[in-house]
Amino acid sequence: xxxxxxxxxxxxxxxxxxxxxxxxxxxxxxxxxxxxxxxxxxxxxxxxxxxxxxxxxxxxxxxxxxxxxxxxxxxxxxxxxxxxxxxxxxxxxxxxxxxxxxxxxxxxxxxxxxxxxxxxxxxxxxxxxxxxxxxxxxxxxxxxxxxxxxxxxxxxxxxxxxxxxxxxxxxxxxxxxxxxxxxxxxxxxxxxxxxxxxxxxxxxxxxxxxxxxxxxxxxxxxxxxxxxxxxxxxxxxxxxxxxxxxxxxxxxxxxxxxxxxxxxxxxxxxxxxxxxxxxxxxxxxxxxxxxxxxxxxxxxxxxxxxxxxxxxxxxxxxxxxxxxxxxxxxxxxxxxxxxxxxxxxxxxxxxxxxxxxxxxxxxxxxxxxxxxxxxxxxxxxxxxxxxxxxxxxxxxxxxxxxxxxxxxxxxxxxxxxxxxxxxxxxxxxxxxxxxxxxxxxxxxxxxxxxxxxx
Amino acid sequence: xxxxxxxxxxxxxxxxxxxxxxxxxxxxxxxxxxxxxxxxxxxxxxxxxxxxxxxxxxxxxxxxxxxxxxxxxxxxxxxxxxxxxxxxxx
Numbered sequence: 001x002x003x004x005x006x007x008x009x010x011x012x013x014x015x016x017x018x019x020x021x022x023x024x025x026x027x028x029x030x031x032x033x034x035x036x037x038x039x040x041x042x043x044x045x046x047x048x049x050x051x052x053x054x055x056x057x058x059x060x061x062x063x064x065x066x067x068x069x070x071x072x073x074x075x076x077x078x079x080x081x082x083x084x085x086x087x088x089x090x091x092x093x094x095x096x097x098x099x100x101x102x103x104x105x106x107x108x109x110x111x112x113x114x115x116x117x118x119x120x121x122x123x124x125x126x127x128x129x130x131x132x133x134x135x136x137x138x139x140x141x142x143x144x145x146x147x148x149x150x151x152x153x154x155x156x157x158x159x160x161x162x163x164x165x166x167x168x169x170x171x172x173x174x175x176x177x178x179x180x181x182x183x184x185x186x187x188x189x190x191x192x193x194x195x196x197x198x199x200x201x202x203x204x205x206x207x208x209x210x211x212x213x214x215x216x217x218x219x220x221x222x223x224x225x226x227x228x229x230x231x232x233x234x235x236x237x238x239x240x241x242x243x244x245x246x247x248x249x250x251x252x253x254x255x256x257x258x259x260x261x262x263x264x265x266x267x268x269x270x271x272x273x274x275x276x277x278x279x280x281x282x283x284x285x286x287x288x289x290x291x292x293x294x295x296x297x298x299x300x301x302x303x304x305x306x307x308x309x310x311x312x313x314x315x316x317x318x319x320x321x322x323x324x325x326x327x328x329x330x331x332x333x334x335x336x337x338x339x340x341x342x343x344x345x346x347x348x349x350x351x352x353x354x355x356x357x358x359x360x361x362x363x364x365x366x367x368x369x370x371x372x373x374x375x376x377x378x379x380x381x382x383x384x385x386x387x388x389x390x391x392x393x394x395x396x397x398x399x400x401x402x403x404x405x406x407x408x409x410x411x412x413x414x415x416x417x418x419x420x421x422x423x424x425x426x427x428x429x430x431x432x433x434x435x436x437x438x439x440x441x442x443x444x445x446x447x448x449x450x451x452x453x454x
Numbered sequence: 455x456x457x458x459x460x461x462x463x464x465x466x467x468x469x470x471x472x473x474x475x476x477x478x479x480x481x482x483x484x485x486x487x488x489x490x491x492x493x494x495x496x497x498x499x500x501x502x503x504x505x506x507x508x509x510x511x512x513x514x515x516x517x518x519x520x521x522x523x524x525x526x527x528x529x530x531x532x533x534x535x536x537x538x539x540x541x542x543x544x
Contacts, residue, residue, distance in 0.1 A: 001487065001502065002459065002502070002535065002538045002539060002542065002543075003489070004489045004490070004491055004498065004499075004500040006538055006541075006542040007459055007461055007500050007538050008461070008463075008493075008498060008500075009542075010537065010538050010541055010542075011461060011463075011531065062513070065512070065513050065516060066512050066513070066516075066533070066534045067533055067534055067536070067537040068531055068532075068533035068537065069537060251541045251542075254540040254541050255537060255540065255541055257540065258536055258537060258540045
């Protein structure tokens with residue numbers, strides 16, 4: 001039987017170490033909403049989302065109360081909308097109309113974000129994909145809860161450089177269209193390589209075509225719990241360090257598994273995956289950078305950071321995989337700058353640069369995330385950054401992403417405030433040497449060879 | 455069996471267990487096990503209870519217990535047992 005110390009340990013994790021379930025995300029297939037008439041598409045989409053997700057928020061809140069564990073976000077991911085709107089949308093404006101419908105549906109069911117205003121263009125772009133991508137700046141400026149993502153490459157297909165070039169421009173336009181709010185639109189837009197079909201985390205969540213009609217995916221969190229556990233074993237060997245991270249990840253993931261099964265059962269929707277990620281928040285003690293410090297670095301970004309992060313990421317997976325029957329999504333440590341107080345501090349004191357962050361993305365989940373850069377950065381430079389990240393993902397057979405915010409009117413030394421879970425960010429310097437000749441080449445980078453690995 | 459865990463944490467005082475147990479009795483909550491310990495002068499109590507014959511729904515019980523706790527200056531939480539079981543047992 002459970003003893004008092006185990007009960008107190010669990011409650012301490014929840015109350016003092018910020019253990020929470022970060023999100024319950026319901027994936028909904030919208031392929032059956034396709035039609036040649038735009039109004040019909042919008043009606044079908046609105047009806048399907050509000051029908052499937054009507055009890056999502058209440059169920060999440062009920063589970064949260066019964067188990068005494070916070071469930072921070074309830075969200076919905078949908079089929080990439082370029083596949084659904086293709087027959088009906090003749091211009092970017094038509095897609096914006098779908099975006100408004102999605103926003104309305106999100107508000108109706110009470111979720112805080114809806115992901116899947118997306119296009120998968122890893123090898124080529126259809127007309128419909130391009131229209132959707134061109135509608136992103138307006139769609140993100142005029143809606144509140146929609147998240148957008150574009151997959152521009154994969155290990156199997158190579159990198160679509162035409163899409164990479166276009167996304168550099170689209171990110172700048174999105175920054176411009178939301179400049180009154182510190183270019184906030186870009187925080188809801190991510191460019192991916194090897195995007196998973198079942199990721200529950202925003203902004204990159206969408207419901208892939210390999211998925212069932214509806215599915216429940218759960219993202220767990222808990223950097224604070226790992227950090228606290230490591231504080232208890234300061235100076236111990238790598239063996240003890242790894243064992244401690246593994247044990248902690250196991251416990252965190254078990255909670256996620258329980259919540260996922262319970263939500264799936266109550267909503268009558270199959271359970272998909274647990275995404276076992278360490279997702280930081282701006283709250284003190286809920287930081288991945290602080291874990292790196294606890295492992296033995298003065299600041300995130302110091303020499304040794306990539307190795308420490310690789311170790312952390314691997315142990316989280318090893319502990320988590322045994323705790324859940326199905327692991328998927330992004331699963332690993334997130335290193336968003338603005339959402340992690342330790343990362344912000346590291347940037348402000350000069351320990352952490354974009355180049356070091358890029359190296360870190362080789363060994364952990366996702367990529368250059370929530371990084372504010374000067375608003376004057378040329379589109380081709382942004383495309384160059386995207387191409388670099390996509391190449392890391394393509395060659396290493398992992399997901400990588402870029403969510404950078406060129407803040408219009410701000411420069412290095414300024415700070416941007418996004419508020420809430422998105423936090424605040426110092427504007428970081430970008431390498432000013434030109435890459436436009438490279439980016440302006442047409443076509444794609446071929447898929448890499450899968451042998452002769454060195 | 456519908457097992458839940460009730461925890462009471464706070465500064466030690468007269469009548470904490472009495473108040474909580476009276477409420478449980480009035481609401482048909484059966485106590486299966488009680489353990490307690492004092493950690494750094496703080497009173498920690500855990501009860502394993504069976505709520506299968508309770509009429510009120512879980513949320514109401516949890517809220518009312520928490521209120522009783524507030525009145526006597528301790529924190530009372532009621533959570534379903536599975537969260538602890540899943541976390542600490544393979």
